[in-house]
Amino acid sequence: xxEKYTLMISEKPDAMKRIAEALAEGKSLKRKENEKxxxxxxxxxxxxxxxxxxxxxxxxxLDPVDKGKGWNYPVFKAEWxxxxxxxxxxxxxxxxxxxxxxMAKNANDYIVCTDFDxxxxxxxxxxxxxxxxxxDGKRMKFSTLTKDELIDSYKTMSKxxxxxxxxxxxxxxxxxxxxxxNLTRALTLALKNSAQKGFAILSSGRVQSPTLAILYxxxxxxxxxxxxxxxxxxxxxxxxxxxxxxxxxxxxxxxxEEADKILQVCKGKGAKVKDIKKRQYKQSPPVPFNTxxxxxxxxxxxxxxxxxxxxxxxxxxxxxxxxxxxxxSQKLPPSINYGxxxxxxxxxxxxxxxxxxxxxxxxxxxxxxxxxxxxHPAVYATWEVPDIKKLNSYQKKIYDLIVRRTLAVFADEAxxxxxxxxxxxxxxxxxxxxxxxxxxxxxEIYEPYxxxxxxxxxxxxxxxxxxxxxxxxxxxxxxxxxxxxxxxxLKELENRNLGTKATRAEILQTxxxxxxxxxxxxxxxxxxxxxxxxxxxYSPRIISEDLTKKFEEExxxxxxxxxxxxxxxxxxxxxxxxxxxxxxxxxxxIGKKLLEGLVESREQERHIGTCPNCKxxxxxxxxxxxxxxxxxxxxxxxxxxxxxxxRTACKCICxxxxxxxxxxxxxWKDKKWNPSCQTGYPLPGGARIQxxxxxxxxxxxxxxxxxxxxxxxxxxxxxxxxETKKDWGKKKxxxxxxx
Numbered sequence: 001x002x003e004k005y006t007l008m009i010s011e012k013p014d015a016m017k018r019i020a021e022a023l024a025e026g027k028s029l030k031r032k033e034n035e036k037x038x039x040x041x042x043x044x045x046x047x048x049x050x051x052x053x054x055x056x057x058x059x060x061x062l063d064p065v066d067k068g069k070g071w072n073y074p075v076f077k078a079e080w081x082x083x084x085x086x087x088x089x090x091x092x093x094x095x096x097x098x099x100x101x102x103m104a105k106n107a108n109d110y111i112v113c114t115d116f117d118x119x120x121x122x123x124x125x126x127x128x129x130x131x132x133x134x135x136d137g138k139r140m141k142f143s144t145l146t147k148d149e150l151i152d153s154y155k156t157m158s159k160x161x162x163x164x165x166x167x168x169x170x171x172x173x174x175x176x177x178x179x180x181x182n183l184t185r186a187l188t189l190a191l192k193n194s195a196q197k198g199f200a201i202l203s204s205g206r207v208q209s210p211t212l213a214i215l216y217x218x219x220x221x222x223x224x225x226x227x228x229x230x231x232x233x234x235x236x237x238x239x240x241x242x243x244x245x246x247x248x249x250x251x252x253x254x255x256x257e258e259a260d261k262i263l264q265v266c267k268g269k270g271a272k273v274k275d276i277k278k279r280q281y282k283q284s285p286p287v288p289f290n291t292x293x294x295x296x297x298x299x300x301x302x303x304x305x306x307x308x309x310x311x312x313x314x315x316x317x318x319x320x321x322x323x324x325x326x327x328x329s330q331k332l333p334p335s336i337n338y339g340x341x342x343x344x345x346x347x348x349x350x351x352x353x354x355x356x357x358x359x360x361x362x363x364x365x366x367x368x369x370x371x372x373x374x375x376h377p378a379v380y381a382t383w384e385v386p387d388i389k390k391l392n393s394y395q396k397k398i399y400d401l402i403v404r405r406t407l408a409v410f411a412d413e414a415x416x417x418x419x420x421x422x423x424x425x426x427x428x429x430x431x432x433x434x435x436x437x438x439x440x441x442x443x444e445i446y447e448p449y450x451x452x453x454x455x456x457x458x459x460x461x462x463x464x465x466x467x468x469x470x471x472x473x474x475x476x477x478x479x480x481x482x483x484x485x486x487x488x489x490l491k492e493l494e495n496r497n498l499g500t501k502a503t504r505a506e507i508l509q510t511x512x513x514x515x516x517x518x519x520x521x522x523x524x525x526x527x528x529x530x531x532x533x534x535x536x537x538y539s540p541r542i543i544s545e546d547l548t549k550k551f552e553e554e555x556x557x558x559x560x561x562x563x564x565x566x567x568x569x570x571x572x573x574x575x576x577x578x579x580x581x582x583x584x585x586x587x588x589x590i591g592k593k594l595l596e597g598l599v600e601s602r603e604q605e606r607h608i609g610t611c612p613n614c615k616x617x618x619x620x621x622x623x624x625x626x627x628x629x630x631x632x633x634x635x636x637x638x639x640x641x642x643x644x645x646x647r648t649a650c651k652c653i654c655x656x657x658x659x660x661x662x663x664x665x666x667x668w669k670d671k672k673w674n675p676s677c678q679t680g681y682p683l684p685g686g687a688r689i690q691x692x693x694x695x696x697x698x699x700x701x702x703x704x705x706x707x708x709x710x711x712x713x714x715x716x717x718x719x720x721x722x723e724t725k726k727d728w729g730k731k732k733x734x735x736x737x738x739x
Contacts, residue, residue, distance in 0.1 A: 002106050003049060004109075005048070005050060005107055005108070006048060006050045006108075006110070007050075007053065007104060007110050008111045009054075009110070009112050009113065009114060009123075010052060010055070011054065011115050011120055014145075014318035014319065015318055016040070016052050017039075019145070022145075022146075023151065024043035024044070025045055026044075028042075029041065029043045034098065034102065038095045038098075040052060040053045040054075052113075053100045054096060056093050057083075057093070057123065058083055058122075059127060059131075060081065060126040060127075060130055061083045061087060062079070062173060063079060063080075063085075064181070072185065075181055075185070076178065076576075078177055084097065097131075100131055110132060110137035111137060111138045111140060112125070112138070113140040116143070116165075116376065117326060117502065118165045118168055118172060118559075119502055121165040122166060122170055125161060125170075128161075136160055138161075139162055140154060140157045141375075143327075143376045144317075144322075144323045145317065145318065145320040146320050164558075164561060167565050170565060171558050171568055172500075174565075174572075176207075179204070179205055180204070182580060183203075183205065184202065184204055186584075187202040187204050188201055189587070190588075190591035191595060193588070193591050194588065194592050201514075202514070202527075202594065205510070206551070207498050207499045208510055208511065209531075209543045210498055210544065211489075211507055211511065212516055212528055212531065212532055213532050213536070213543040214496070214545075215517060216528065216532040218522075222483065225480035227478050227479070228254075228477065229256075230252040230477070230478065231253045231256055231258075231259035231473055231475055232247070232251070232253070232476060234248070234471070235271065235423065236471070236472070237423065237466045237469060239458050240458040243469065244455075244457070245432075246430035247432075248430055249422075256475075260473070262428055263473050265426055270425075270465060270468060271424065271465070271466045271468050272423065272464065272466065273422070274422045274424040274429065274462065276420070276460060278420075279417065279420075280416070280417050281415075281416055281417075281418070282414070283416055284367055285367040285409050285413065286442070286446065287369035287378075288331065288332050288378030288405065289330075289378055289379040289380075289402065289405050290327055290328050290330050290371055290378055291310075291326050291328065291379070292490050292494045294313065294325065294379055294401075294402070295487060295490055296487030296488065296490055296491055297405075298398060300487050304394070304398075305505075305509070306504070306508060307509045309398060310325065310505050312395055313379070313398055315395060316395060316398065316399055316402075320384040321382060321384060321399060322379060322399070323336075323378075323379055323380050324379070326501050326502045327378060327501065329377050330369025330371045330378050331368045331372060332368065332377050332409065340383045341383045341406070342355045342359050342364070342407070344384070345381060345383075345385060346359070348403075350400075351404075358410050361410075364410050365410070381399070400448075404445050408446040414439060414440055414442055414443045415439040416435065416436070417438055418433060418434070419457050420432070420433050423466060432457065433455070434455045434457035436456045437452060437454065483519075483522050484521075484522045486520065489508065489522060490505065493507075496545060496549075497549055498548055514527075515527055515528075516531060526598075526600035526604055528597075529597060530593050531594065534594055538583070538586035539579060541579050541582075542583075547575070551568070607619075607691060608620060608718075609691060609702035611635075611677060611679050612700045613679045614636050617634035617676070619632050619633070619634055619635075619679070619702060620633065620634075620635055621683070631680055631683055632681040632683060633681075634678070634679040634680070636675065636679075638675070639677075640661075640674055640675070641674045641676045642674055682720065684706050684708070687706045687708045689704050689706060690704065692704060692705050692715060696722060696724065698722050699717055699721070699722035701719045701722070702717070703715055703717050
């Protein structure tokens, strides 16, 4: 008779290993592999055999029931199928699926120990339902993968699954699937039916489209902005050998006549100190990181995209070094054991001083924000500390950021002083504002990530004369509103309650992947603009924030047991039916606008800059008809140097047949094409190229950004002989060391 055991379902291989190592008693832990070298673990706990397997994310995905009917819409019938049979990119999950399937055969008890959120709960539930054949089990809840917390989580696990999260998560999956597949098909078919040649997949989604609309709103705001001129007056003075600029008391003067008049009456006059006002103020420590704050801060400091930061944070969490990185909370409860964490961080040399100072305070109280999350606390560094040398460069950055934030929230307030000096210049007041830090407090810990403004002024007395160096009038213009960055747009989505902490970064990345947006300072492409404009005109509910929020609220009600999943899904189908009917009626008009946007967007992508040689042509990304490789060439290559017409309209007489070259059928190679400009540059193979709008100072050619899958992007100028490339390809000399 085969011995029965408890089957534990984890979410990732690293989590599976840590759970097994934490819970195994004595020397009972055994690592095993199936025939495809996929690991699982066996161990004993409380005298009972346990087997731990992992799901590597979603082992099941929704798939249309009637696939044989081709691409059409609306499509409402879907079923859960193994991910490897639904999506090509999930083929790797098949071998993990087989291990779970194999180990489920002799299990008689089940524990779900996936991440405690809606996604993790759906992953665990689907494994139990579709592989194990049961719809309930025990549930572990933890926010870190530290040994202590995993043992405690095992001891206090729930006897039943968290059905509130499961039902809410299943609803989200169904709604996102319904919106995604139907709207993506609708947009793509509208484009396909309008295009004579060429094709592109145009995606849309329940949160994706409103997000794109928000970005386009900002784009319009920038375009509509009209700069207003204003004037500034600056007084340059010398105090104790230090040159300082004093600003006129009215920061902006909107009439030039007023600025000129003040300049006239003050020119050549002496200045005296009229007043001195000193004010001390406190600056509170930062609040702990929630997911959005962490992603925004990492982008602002390291320029890491939200998806990059989330991937790095996930690796640190899986290793046990930080808490669960997907949390809305800005609070750190005492249950995480502040003292234990600080004592552990004190073992790392770079944090020893700060941790020991905090421990001396005795009573540790974190400065907390207002946001809460019922599932997890804020993101913090755990008491399991890494060997810093073994972390890669990205992990070191994110770990240091999280550790310093964790320490800083317990530190004292910083004390700052502002010193405002008023200078009288012939009856007109100019101001100098000095700033200095009196007590660093938390700033000492978080100093690498702060830009502290300091201007320490010499001691002055009222009535003291000040040497005037010059008085100048500056002409300026008001600036347009700034674009969203990848960090600020995530905060905007959070404030508007669009998407979740787990999905916002993915939604943003999808917009980049679909080429709806470009740039670190986010700019909507012509294609993205066409999508928003066509939907706004003909099917506005697709980009409606209110509709998206409505379903978000209903999913919260499902979580709290106030609504049923079936009720919300049926309502979504009815809404989508109306939307798609409206879309179908306007499909041709929408398709026409999308096609125009696609053509403009592709042209925008190809543009690199002005030709540095002929100065009139435009450098574009072109494809060789002979080799098939991409290169950058001047648009004037397609214009005849003799008659000035394009290739297809060339008026020059062909030497072979005597007809105009633009009309004759002779080979261009034989009839000798004479281009206006032959400027061309090779491009790196297998890469995505993007213009930066900048010019190399050395060779005067445009600088491009080069993106290769799995590699770090880099910038380069187009010239192959530029002196900036003289060391490219050279190997560094390596000294041989005797063993």
